[in-house]
Amino acid sequence: MTEQQVAIPPSQEVAEAGHAAPETTTGVSNTKLAMWLFLSSDCLFFGAFISAYLFYRSRSQAGPKPQDVYNIPFTSVTSFVLLMSSLTMVLALAAIMRGDYRRLRIWLLATALFGATFIGGQVFEFTEFYRQGLTLHKNLFGSTFFVLTGLHGAHVTAGIIWLLSLWGLAAQGRLTAGDSEKVEIAGLYWHFVDVVWIVIFTVVYLIPH
Amino acid sequence: MTTVQDVVRAPARRLGVLRRPQATTGFWSWFTTIDHKKIGIMYATTAVTFLVIGGVEALLLRLQLAGPNGNLMTAAQYNELFTMHGTTMVFLMGMPLAVGVANYLIPLQIGARDVAFPRLNAFGYWGFLMGGLFIYSSFFIGGSAPNGGWFGYTPLTSTPLDRGFLPGHGPDFWAVGLIMLGIASTTSAINFIVTILNLRAPGMTLMRMPVFTWMMLVTAFLTLFAMPIITAALIMVYFDRNFGTNFFQPAAGGDPLLYQHLFWLFGHPEVYILILPGMGIVSEILPVFSRKPLFGYAVVVFSGIAIGFIGWGVWAHHMFATGLGPVAISAFGLSTMVIAVPTGVKIFNWLATVYRGAVRLKTAMLFALGFIAMFTLGGLSGVLHSVVPADTQQTDTYFVVAHFHYVLFGGLVFALFGGFYYWFPKLYGRFLDERLGQVNFWTMLIGFNLTFFPMHFVGLLGMPRRTYRYDSGLGWDFMNLLETIGAFIIAFSVLVFLVNAIVSRRRGTPSGHDPWDARTLEWSTPSPPPMYNFAEIPQVESRDDYWHHKYTEDESGHAVRLPSGAAVAVEERTAGGGDDGHGDGHGEGHGIHMPSPSYFPFILALGLPVLGYAAVFQLIWLVPLGALPLLFGMYAWAIEPQTE
Numbered sequence: 001m002t003e004q005q006v007a008i009p010p011s012q013e014v015a016e017a018g019h020a021a022p023e024t025t026t027g028v029s030n031t032k033l034a035m036w037l038f039l040s041s042d043c044l045f046f047g048a049f050i051s052a053y054l055f056y057r058s059r060s061q062a063g064p065k066p067q068d069v070y071n072i073p074f075t076s077v078t079s080f081v082l083l084m085s086s087l088t089m090v091l092a093l094a095a096i097m098r099g100d101y102r103r104l105r106i107w108l109l110a111t112a113l114f115g116a117t118f119i120g121g122q123v124f125e126f127t128e129f130y131r132q133g134l135t136l137h138k139n140l141f142g143s144t145f146f147v148l149t150g151l152h153g154a155h156v157t158a159g160i161i162w163l164l165s166l167w168g169l170a171a172q173g174r175l176t177a178g179d180s181e182k183v184e185i186a187g188l189y190w191h192f193v194d195v196v197w198i199v200i201f202t203v204v205y206l207i208p209h
Numbered sequence: 210m211t212t213v214q215d216v217v218r219a220p221a222r223r224l225g226v227l228r229r230p231q232a233t234t235g236f237w238s239w240f241t242t243i244d245h246k247k248i249g250i251m252y253a254t255t256a257v258t259f260l261v262i263g264g265v266e267a268l269l270l271r272l273q274l275a276g277p278n279g280n281l282m283t284a285a286q287y288n289e290l291f292t293m294h295g296t297t298m299v300f301l302m303g304m305p306l307a308v309g310v311a312n313y314l315i316p317l318q319i320g321a322r323d324v325a326f327p328r329l330n331a332f333g334y335w336g337f338l339m340g341g342l343f344i345y346s347s348f349f350i351g352g353s354a355p356n357g358g359w360f361g362y363t364p365l366t367s368t369p370l371d372r373g374f375l376p377g378h379g380p381d382f383w384a385v386g387l388i389m390l391g392i393a394s395t396t397s398a399i400n401f402i403v404t405i406l407n408l409r410a411p412g413m414t415l416m417r418m419p420v421f422t423w424m425m426l427v428t429a430f431l432t433l434f435a436m437p438i439i440t441a442a443l444i445m446v447y448f449d450r451n452f453g454t455n456f457f458q459p460a461a462g463g464d465p466l467l468y469q470h471l472f473w474l475f476g477h478p479e480v481y482i483l484i485l486p487g488m489g490i491v492s493e494i495l496p497v498f499s500r501k502p503l504f505g506y507a508v509v510v511f512s513g514i515a516i517g518f519i520g521w522g523v524w525a526h527h528m529f530a531t532g533l534g535p536v537a538i539s540a541f542g543l544s545t546m547v548i549a550v551p552t553g554v555k556i557f558n559w560l561a562t563v564y565r566g567a568v569r570l571k572t573a574m575l576f577a578l579g580f581i582a583m584f585t586l587g588g589l590s591g592v593l594h595s596v597v598p599a600d601t602q603q604t605d606t607y608f609v610v611a612h613f614h615y616v617l618f619g620g621l622v623f624a625l626f627g628g629f630y631y632w633f634p635k636l637y638g639r640f641l642d643e644r645l646g647q648v649n650f651w652t653m654l655i656g657f658n659l660t661f662f663p664m665h666f667v668g669l670l671g672m673p674r675r676t677y678r679y680d681s682g683l684g685w686d687f688m689n690l691l692e693t694i695g696a697f698i699i700a701f702s703v704l705v706f707l708v709n710a711i712v713s714r715r716r717g718t719p720s721g722h723d724p725w726d727a728r729t730l731e732w733s734t735p736s737p738p739p740m741y742n743f744a745e746i747p748q749v750e751s752r753d754d755y756w757h758h759k760y761t762e763d764e765s766g767h768a769v770r771l772p773s774g775a776a777v778a779v780e781e782r783t784a785g786g787g788d789d790g791h792g793d794g795h796g797e798g799h800g801i802h803m804p805s806p807s808y809f810p811f812i813l814a815l816g817l818p819v820l821g822y823a824a825v826f827q828l829i830w831l832v833p834l835g836a837l838p839l840l841f842g843m844y845a846w847a848i849e850p851q852t853e
Contacts, residue, residue, distance in 0.1 A: 024407035024408070025406060025407050025408065025409045025413075026406050026407055028407070030325040030326070030403050030407050030408075033402075033403050033406065033407060034325070034326065034399050034400075034403050037398075037399045037402055037403070037433060038395075038399060040433065040434070041395055041399075041433045041434060041436070041437050042437065043437075044434050044437040044438055044441075045437035045438075045440060045441055047438075048437070048438050048441030048442065048471055049441055052441075052445065052456065052467060052471075055464070055467055056462070056463070056464075059462045060461075060462060061460075061461055061462045062461075135453075136448070136452050136453055136454045137452075137453035137454065137455070139455065139461060139462075140455050140456075140461060140462050140463060142454075142455075143448070143454035143455045143456055143461075143463075144456070146454075147444070147445070147448060147454065147456075151444075165844070165847075
């Protein structure tokens with residue numbers, strides 16, 4: 001049992017009223033614990049789609065097959081951009097904890113832009129695959145690939161909207177050092193989406209068929 | 210935990226979009242409330258309404274089957290009714306009713322003033338209500354209610370509408386509606402876990418928590434990990450039907466069994482999501498009405514946790530007839546036998562709790578004892594299913610119907626009714642009538658067994674499930690008639706309960722705050738509890754803390770009531786009954802800042818069914834209409850301070 005008291009950053013409600021940190025029984029703030037729980041749940045959501053993809057690998061009755069459409073160098077670049085956005089996310093959190101609001105705004109915006117670059121790459125990739133004849137309906141590869149990566153893309157998009165919302169608050173000066181946990185929690189989500197992509201990229205693109 | 214609420218509020222910054230609702234009473238306050246007790250009552254009332262609706266569906270099914278060659282309804286109508294009966298009882302009655310009871314009780318049992326996320330809690334309720342109304346609206350629009358069974362096996366449900374085996378939009382409503390309900394129950398699961406882990410009163414260590422709270426913690430984790438799996442499966446079904454994907458289309462190489470794996474990987478933990486709250490409730494009732502502590506508290510708790518873990522490794526016993534191969538079925542047969550062990554351990558613990566206790570056979574206790582007996586019968590027929598050859602014989606017969614009604618009705622529903630009689634005085638400060646309660650219990654016990662026990666026999670005689678009529682001369686006629694009569698006795702019993710609840714709420718015998726001489730913290734506050742629950746957050750020193758404030762032991766181990774002065778002092782301390790004397794102004798709840806009511810959980814939830822209709826009928830223009838309340842609610846919620 002984790003009953004010991006741990007120094008914790010101020011939680012949302014209390015930071016707004018400008019008071020000291022509340023004590024929770026575990027020492028982890030409520031919102032952060034809730035985000036960890038949500039992410040653990042989301043793992044199983046992606047897990048189901050990744051399992052479906054693996055289960056149906058090489059069982060497509062018709063082409064195009066993965067090796068016909070994949071452009072690994074291109075996807076590697078967009079994946080790299082998404083990974084770098086995790087770095088800028090960390091820099092944004094470090095900035096707000098220092099009270100450096102100018103850099104906070106820069107890094108939040110950079111993270112959102114990197115994410116948007118990734119989504120742009122995904123849109124390009126989907127269009128390209130569609131031109132080559134791969135659709136949701138065409139074969140099992142198309143069904144499992146588009147739904148899995150599409151849902152991941154939806155997660156990234158939600159993250160971008162979240163980051164831009166935080167950036168908007170920061171631009172109005174309404175995101176201050178006391179709110180650093182808000183950035184931290186958005187960061188947890190963002191890193192999670194990144195980690196899921198590492199798994200998808202490895203399982204879906206890199207493992208040879 | 211006292212520091213959060215005790216802080217003197219700084220002048221509020223205006224951040225809300227709408228003027229903050231203030232009222233905590235009156236009709237409209239129900240739409241804005243974030244009080245866990247009110248939300249608990251809303252959950253329970255709505256779920257009992259769905260219990261009645263699902264019950265009426267069951268009665269219609271039983272009327273159709275009362276005799277051979279029934280002609281009350283068509284096969285299509287029968288399909289809709291049994292699908293909606295199952296869907297209602299699992300997702301709209303069982304889960305939310307347990308969530309409602311837990312909503313009311315968990316903060317009171319752990320010495321907290323509310324749940325960790327009061328507005329998210331309200332959203333969970335509204336999401337559940339919207340999801341339920343959404344699914345039921347399919348009776349009026351869309352050509353057909355869900356008609357592919359509560360399990361929605363593919364490719365029956367996943368085949369697109371134009372090539373459809375199933376008429377109408379029923380399976381779309383079913384898939385989209387269950388996704389909505391999944392969102393709602395995931396938020397409530399997260400809320401419960403954070404509340405239980407983080408908001409416990411000082412001294413309320415995990416192993417001092419009441420067993421009901423413990424079981425809800427396990428249940429919440431199961432919900433958290435089970436719902437995303439069915440959500441994924443439902444998305445695949447929805448895409449197969451509407452966007453031409455091939456997840457479960459055998460012609461394109463898709464495998465319908467993948468759906469069964471995903472569904473039961475959710476579906477079996479779901480069984481424990483339904484039964485663990487019931488186990489928690491009887492673990493509260495039995496000690497109080499036996500005047501003994503729960504026998505083997507730690508073992509009961511760890512058995513619950515063990516069930517939570519092993520529950521993930523038994524799903525394929527729902528699929529023994531699908532040809533999984535000898536290794537898989539042997540493994541799952543064994544794991545199914547293993548999970549019976551912690552369940553059996555619990556049953557012996559409950560029996561040992563009652564053994565040589567000063568038993569008071571109040572209605573709550575009768576239902577708890579009824580639970581043990583009926584659930585054990587259901588458990589025994591369950592173990593039979595771990596024997597694969599027997600299971601293969603029984604698959605899709607009425608034997609299975611008998612089994613799961615014994616565990617879910619004889620288990621969960623009996624426990625819930627016991628919980629109603631036990632905690633009703635806490636909610637309203639009045640008893641449910643005992644005489645009506647006895648009628649309620651005995652008619653339910655008789656009606657239940659009359660309905661479901663013969664199903665074992667007709668099942669073994671080969672009567673298949675989900676069939677809408679049967680010929681005479683198969684030896685099923687008399688037992689089916691008995692089952693129908695039993696179903697109406699159950700209906701009478703539920704009616705007695707409803708009358709009892711409605712009458713007793715206003716005119717029942719006043720109960721005082723601790724009518725059962727109970728053991729746990731919720732009874733240390735007034736009945737009904739004030740909005741802030743505890744005037745002063747209690748200091749917990751032991752398991753069954755409240756009991757130990759009332760009683761001590763003499764040399765021979767018998768309970769001796771402490772001098773009344775001490776007990777009154779306890780009640781003052783915990784219930785705020787004193788005129789003050791604390792010097793901190795908390796004697797009557799002054800200076801306690803509770804979260805303020807909010808419109809936004811309701812507004813946010815309003816967006817869900819609109820998006821649902823957009824998805825079912827593929828209406829693009831409806832998407833912005835649904836996204837608007839969703840986004841507005843979300844942003845307004847985010848910038849609105851929790852307390853104002």
